[in-house]
Amino acid sequence: MPFYQQINVDDATSIYVWKISETFDDLFQSVSLKDVSLARLEGMKSESHQKGFMAVRMLLQHNGYTDFDLYYDEFGKPHLKDGVNISISHSFDFSVIVLSDKNVGIDLELRRDLVKKIAYKFAEEEFVYESQHNSEEFVRKLTVIWGVKEAVFKVRNEVGISFKDHIFVRPFEIKDEKTTALLDFNAVKREFLVYFTEIEKYTLVWLWEKES
Ligand SMILES: CC(C)(COP(=O)(O)OP(=O)(O)OC[C@H]1O[C@@H](n2cnc3c(N)ncnc32)[C@H](O)[C@@H]1OP(=O)(O)O)[C@@H](O)C(=O)NCCC(=O)NCCS
Known part of the structure; x- marks a missing residue:
């Protein structure tokens, strides 16, 4: 197709x-x-x-x-x-x-169990979802979090941004299909409006900077 x-x-x-x-x-x-x-x-x-x-x-x-x-x-x-x-x-x-x-950033990721293994590289604060570690829901949420961080990077591709230390995704539910994120880098804080949806086995995230 x-x-x-x-x-x-x-x-x-x-x-x-x-x-x-x-x-x-x-x-x-x-x-x-x-x-x-x-x-x-x-x-x-x-x-x-x-x-x-x-x-x-x-x-x-x-x-x-x-x-x-x-x-x-x-x-x-x-x-x-x-x-x-x-x-x-x-x-x-x-x-x-x-x-x-x-200036919109977009990211598409295939949902895979692998994301649980590499999550320590890009997430920390977001481990509020700990109780769901063994569930399919956890993979779905981690994939959103990963996509958000890739998309934020695409909007503000500044050298030195760390997914784990500088980009934070606020708690969300999959059914909400939206959340917010914060880039806290070089003493400047930037807020992002985040939207996501699932297409077959993939998670699509798009976002842009909130007007201050
Ligand atoms: C650049 C990056 C965001 C691409 O994301 P990805 O999920 O690997 O790949 P995607 O298919 O989603 O995106 C690739 C597209 O991003 C775009 N892109 C590449 N560098 C970019 C940048 N600096 N800013 C904005 N967009 C960029 C390009 O259009 C590229 O596709 P194309 O070259 O075929 O046109 C990613 O590879 C990256 O470098 N991330 C930052 C490094 C990092 O901290 N990674 C930690 C992982 S745990």
Whole structure:
């Protein structure tokens, strides 16, 4: 299945989801890539990553853009030439982009038990969910927390931000599909409005900075 879903967040913010069922060749024939992107594609080790990269270009084309409208800054953050904000994520079978008038960060993660093993790397304060450690609910919540931290990083990609020490996700319930988060870094505190939903076995998170 190609184009999978559009989520209209507000008047000027939409999320576009691509479910990758095409072969490498199908995608390669459908996207036009500039030389620098071709070189990146060739350098990728896994076909899954290559397909995710090309599916992002399919989503750009779906919105009237091409790879030629996209560029990356020195931190790896993507930008569109016309000034519309973009954030990108891909994970196995899905690629997502968000287009907005705001600086939105997006992240898609496959829900896996593995997240419990690596949680100590990115979470601490959030272990308020301790009583649920053996439940599926715990994996779902940890995946949200992980996604929030990746997405905050995409909004404010400042050198030195630690997921564990500087980004804090406030307690939430999965059914709420929203929460808030705090980035406390270099003596500056920034609040984020966080939204999330589950798509098949994946968790999708998007967020932006709250206006002060
Ligand atoms: C950059 C980072 C946020 C990407 O997240 P990810 O979950 O690995 O991968 P995703 O597929 O969700 O996102 C990749 C996309 O993020 C975007 N991206 C990369 N660097 C970025 C940056 N500095 N700012 C904003 N967006 C960025 C790119 O568009 C990239 O896709 P593309 O190169 O194919 O266009 C992540 O790898 C990272 O470096 N995190 C910070 C390091 C860290 O503290 N990790 C701790 C893990 S416990």
